[in-house]
Amino acid sequence: MSRRRQELGRAGEARAESLLSKAGYRLLARNLRLPGGEIDLLFLDGSTLVVVEVKRRESSGFGSALAAVGRSKRATLRRIAADYAQIVAPHACVRFDIVAIDGERMTHHRNAF
Amino acid sequence: MSRDRELAAREIELRSGGFTIIAGIDEAGRGPLAGPVVAACTVLNALLPISGIDDSKRLTPKRRAALALEIRLHAAACGIGIAAPEEIDALNIYRATQLAMRRALEATGLRPEIVLVDAMPLPGLGLPVESIVGGDARCTAIAAASILAKEHRDALLRDLDAIDPRYGFARHKGYGTPEHLEALRRYGPSPYHRRSFAPVAQAMERR
Numbered sequence: 001m002s003r004r005r006q007e008l009g010r011a012g013e014a015r016a017e018s019l020l021s022k023a024g025y026r027l028l029a030r031n032l033r034l035p036g037g038e039i040d041l042l043f044l045d046g047s048t049l050v051v052v053e054v055k056r057r058e059s060s061g062f063g064s065a066l067a068a069v070g071r072s073k074r075a076t077l078r079r080i081a082a083d084y085a086q087i088v089a090p091h092a093c094v095r096f097d098i099v100a101i102d103g104e105r106m107t108h109h110r111n112a113f
Numbered sequence: 114m115s116r117d118r119e120l121a122a123r124e125i126e127l128r129s130g131g132f133t134i135i136a137g138i139d140e141a142g143r144g145p146l147a148g149p150v151v152a153a154c155t156v157l158n159a160l161l162p163i164s165g166i167d168d169s170k171r172l173t174p175k176r177r178a179a180l181a182l183e184i185r186l187h188a189a190a191c192g193i194g195i196a197a198p199e200e201i202d203a204l205n206i207y208r209a210t211q212l213a214m215r216r217a218l219e220a221t222g223l224r225p226e227i228v229l230v231d232a233m234p235l236p237g238l239g240l241p242v243e244s245i246v247g248g249d250a251r252c253t254a255i256a257a258a259s260i261l262a263k264e265h266r267d268a269l270l271r272d273l274d275a276i277d278p279r280y281g282f283a284r285h286k287g288y289g290t291p292e293h294l295e296a297l298r299r300y301g302p303s304p305y306h307r308r309s310f311a312p313v314a315q316a317m318e319r320r
Binding site for chain 1: 129161
């Protein structure tokens with residue numbers, strides 16, 4: 001990944017973090033690197049663990065950011081989140097949200113998959 | 114940024130780095146002339162966040178008592194460690210405080226992945242230790258420990274006051290107030306006084 005794309009990715013994650021913090025979620029971790037993959041943002045909404053994938057697309061020519069979180073990415077996130085929750089919170093509910101950034105527009109999809 | 118988020122910043126960083134069991138340790142009662150030094154260790158549960166945790170010195174007694182209850186209910190683990198006045202006299206207050214802190218950690222029955230301590234090294238644990246200057250006002254786990262330590266010590270000093278009411282422990286918690294110094298001159302030190310502390314040693318000489 002180029003330097004510029006990485007920087008854009010970080011900026012997107014920061015925007016998503018502030019959006020969800022303002023919605024009252026509590027941030028637990030950012031860029032949480034786990035065996036098998038990385039969770040962009042991990043929040044607590046009430047007593048539910050919320051795994052957030054931030055997806056940025058500069059143009060919507062090849063489909064929106066939401067659609068860009070593919071099947072294998074979703075499976076990976078489900079697996080690593082389950083492993084992590086097993087350690088830190090065996091009884092917690094886990095939810096998967098996507099924050100889709102299409103240019104200037106940012107949309108929060110609760111329970112995206 | 115809210116105060117809760119400000120205090121959570123270091124723990125968010127640690128959790129992002131893969132740490133899950135994060136302990137905070139703080140102490141109460143290094144300065145007083147009587148009573149033990151009390152340390153507390155808390156491992157907070159990230160899934161049960163508590164609003165309003167702050168340095169015990171920034172809270173009203175009522176608010177502090179309510180938060181102490183909430184911390185005991187919601188924390189993953191809490192431990193209290195005490196070093197007695199005789200231990201303070203034998204070791205010096207600095208090392209006695211470290212002893213109380215080690216006991217507090219042991220009392221949790223947990224082996225945390227990292228220990229955050231307010232402004233003090235804590236060697237010999239065999240664990241990563243991060244000493245944070247002003248930690249009781251800058252980090253949730255340490256602030257929570259400061260609340261439990263203060264509450265526990267105050268309760269102990271009220272008990273001592275019931276056993277020996279001559280000095281007014283319930284009011285000054287062992288600190289060197291004029292009332293306390295006057296009682297020391299009059300009655301000499303009790304078994305609960307720290308004889309290595311100058312005002313107590315002077316009171317002994319004078320008798």
